[in-house]
Amino acid sequence: xxxxxxxVQDLHKSFGDNHVLRGxxxxxxxxxxxxxxxxxxxxxxxxxxxxxxxxxxxxxxVFVGGTELTDPDVDIDAVRRRIGMVFQQFNLFPHLNATxxxxxxxxxxxxxxxxxxxxxxxxxxxxxxxxxxxRAYPSSLSGGQQQRVAIARALAMGPEVMLFDEPxxxxxxxxxxxxxxVMRRLAEEGMTMMVxxxxxxxxxxxxxxxxxxxxxxxxxxxxxxxxxxxxxxxxTRHFLSRLLDPAMxxxxxxxxxxxxxxxx
Amino acid sequence: MTDTGTAxxxxxxxxxxxxxxxxSRAVQYAxxxxxxxxxxxxxxxxxxxxxxxQGDIARQMFPEVITLALKNTVLYTLSGFVVGLVLGMxxxxxxxxxxxxxxxxxxxxxxxxxxxxxxxxxxFVGVAVPLAFPGTQIPGGTYGKVAIALGLxxxxxxxxxxxAGIQAVPKGQMEAARSxxxxxxxxxxSIIVPQAFRIILPPLTNELVLLFKDSSLVLFLGxxxxxxxxxxxxxxxxxxxxxxxxILVAGLCYLLVTVPLGYVVRRMESRSQEAIR
Numbered sequence: 319x320x321x322x323x324x325x326v327q328d329l330h331k332s333f334g335d336n337h338v339l340r341g342x343x344x345x346x347x348x349x350x351x352x353x354x355x356x357x358x359x360x361x362x363x364x365x366x367x368x369x370x371x372x373x374x375x376x377x378x379x380v381f382v383g384g385t386e387l388t389d390p391d392v393d394i395d396a397v398r399r400r401i402g403m404v405f406q407q408f409n410l411f412p413h414l415n416a417t418x419x420x421x422x423x424x425x426x427x428x429x430x431x432x433x434x435x436x437x438x439x440x441x442x443x444x445x446x447x448x449x450x451x452x453r454a455y456p457s458s459l460s461g462g463q464q465q466r467v468a469i470a471r472a473l474a475m476g477p478e479v480m481l482f483d484e485p486x487x488x489x490x491x492x493x494x495x496x497x498x499x500v501m502r503r504l505a506e507e508g509m510t511m512m513v514x515x516x517x518x519x520x521x522x523x524x525x526x527x528x529x530x531x532x533x534x535x536x537x538x539x540x541x542x543x544x545x546x547x548x549x550x551x552x553x554t555r556h557f558l559s560r561l562l563d564p565a566m567x568x569x570x571x572x573x574x575x576x577x578x579x580x581x582x
Numbered sequence: 583m584t585d586t587g588t589a590x591x592x593x594x595x596x597x598x599x600x601x602x603x604x605x606s607r608a609v610q611y612a613x614x615x616x617x618x619x620x621x622x623x624x625x626x627x628x629x630x631x632x633x634x635x636q637g638d639i640a641r642q643m644f645p646e647v648i649t650l651a652l653k654n655t656v657l658y659t660l661s662g663f664v665v666g667l668v669l670g671m672x673x674x675x676x677x678x679x680x681x682x683x684x685x686x687x688x689x690x691x692x693x694x695x696x697x698x699x700x701x702x703x704x705x706f707v708g709v710a711v712p713l714a715f716p717g718t719q720i721p722g723g724t725y726g727k728v729a730i731a732l733g734l735x736x737x738x739x740x741x742x743x744x745x746a747g748i749q750a751v752p753k754g755q756m757e758a759a760r761s762x763x764x765x766x767x768x769x770x771x772s773i774i775v776p777q778a779f780r781i782i783l784p785p786l787t788n789e790l791v792l793l794f795k796d797s798s799l800v801l802f803l804g805x806x807x808x809x810x811x812x813x814x815x816x817x818x819x820x821x822x823x824x825x826x827x828x829i830l831v832a833g834l835c836y837l838l839v840t841v842p843l844g845y846v847v848r849r850m851e852s853r854s855q856e857a858i859r
Binding site: 370372395396398399401402403405407409410411412413422423426427428468471472475 | 752755757760761763764772776780
């Protein structure tokens with residue numbers, strides 16, 4: 319963790335009157351894996367999307383690899399090439415097969431020649447365990463396979479940082495494991511990762527640091543053993559108990575944890 | 583037609599539902615059979631055959647009706663389609679532009695050219711423009727004029743179709759492309775438009791069928807013998823032979839193209855239904 323790969327300073331984001339992010343400060347070092355957890359509407363996905371400027375922050379600054387993304391004169395396309403993004407809904411290009419999903423961006427964006435792009439595509443499909451699906455179209459793949467192709471597509475661009483936006487939330491439960499295994503391997507290989515997730519087991523075992531967000535602010539952060547194992551804040555405890563045992567939740571008169579973090 | 587049965591339903595309390603359904607069907611078949619018989623008896627078959635189905639007149643139309651008339655119809659249609667597609671693409675992108683004046687100009691164009699009859703556009707291109715600007719030559723002669731007139735008309739419809747197609751591509755596709763480092767323009771060309779065209783292939787083919795029929799309006803531009811298409815050719819021959827057979831043959835030639843195209847459209851539509859699942 320020599321230098322900060324991702325730096326977020328006093329980040330604010332509003333959608334109209336809805337103040338979703340209320341001053342976020344976060345640093346993620348090189349090779350660090352940070353999981354962001356929190357209830358829905360807490361702003362965690364918005365934070366992630368601000369890190370590659372898919373959402374334009376209302377205030378504050380974002381740096382990735384030393385380049386300021388929030389600088390109006392920055393070449394955003396050039397910076398984004400260094401940031402891989404994996405979406406909840408996969409967002410594979412449905413008119414292209416798995417290999418073409420990986421080669422088209424390499425060729426159009428990075429200007430790699432056909433042979434090089436094909437070689438790198440094959441390497442990355444093998445890396446996510448889908449070498450045998452090279453010619454399959456997204457519609458013929460399971461959700462888990464589609465998400466692994468999406469990870470391979472991002473990796474083929476050679477990113478320095480990977481962002482994951484609830485990568486397993488749209489998957490059938492029995493398919494989650496394959497995707498998490500790929501992410502775990504990636505973490506072991508030293509990739510800098512920022513992961514918005516509800517998978518507490520993954521966060522506990524893989525993350526170097528866990529960030530709990532609620533109401534547009536970071537409530538607490540620290541090692542997974544501390545934040546998930548022994549949370550200091552009542553809101554964190556409340557969230558975790560509901561997540562780990564949904565059946566235990568009681569009907570609440572007023573939801574105290576929903577104060578600033580209203581609807582999605 | 584079908585309401586003969588349903589209208590009976592509330593009153594006939596005496597019949598079971600199954601009986602009522604049987605009665606309703608019987609009435610509908612009976613009405614149809616009566617109409618067919620009445621037509622067969624009333625029609626003057628000899629006269630119809632003489633007027634519309636004279637074998638020797640039909641024979642003398644070949645091969646020219648195909649090699650000249652149908653060929654020209656196809657040429658006019660395709661040239662108009664290409665102009666309309668290119669212009670329509672530009673207008674659709676203007677309509678989706680973030681720059682206000684572009685959106686405004688595209689909107690006005692679409693409103694104007696969807697609201698005017700195609701015939702008026704033909705007269706505008708063929709008569710009004712040469713009158714207003716004497717000496718201007720539209721390149722390609724009649725072919726150029728038809729391409730422009732049909733292109734102007736169809737561009738308005740195609741622009742709306744293309745815009746709808748682009749907007750039907752999920753937002754995540756643009757986000758995925760941008761997150762990979764595509765510029766907005768490059769993402770549009772490489773990722774969004776190819777998907778949009780898959781979505782709009784059936785309506786675009788429908789537009790081709792409409793253009794195929796509208797190409798008959800070239801009649802009003804005044805064409806040389808060599809430039810005649812199906813409708814004009816059929817009409818000319820009908821007047822020289824004082825017989826309607828050429829009209830029938832010309833009509834069949836249109837159907838020769840439009841019916842298979844319609845079939846292709848339905849195939850594509852049902853296939854895209856399956857793709858959505």
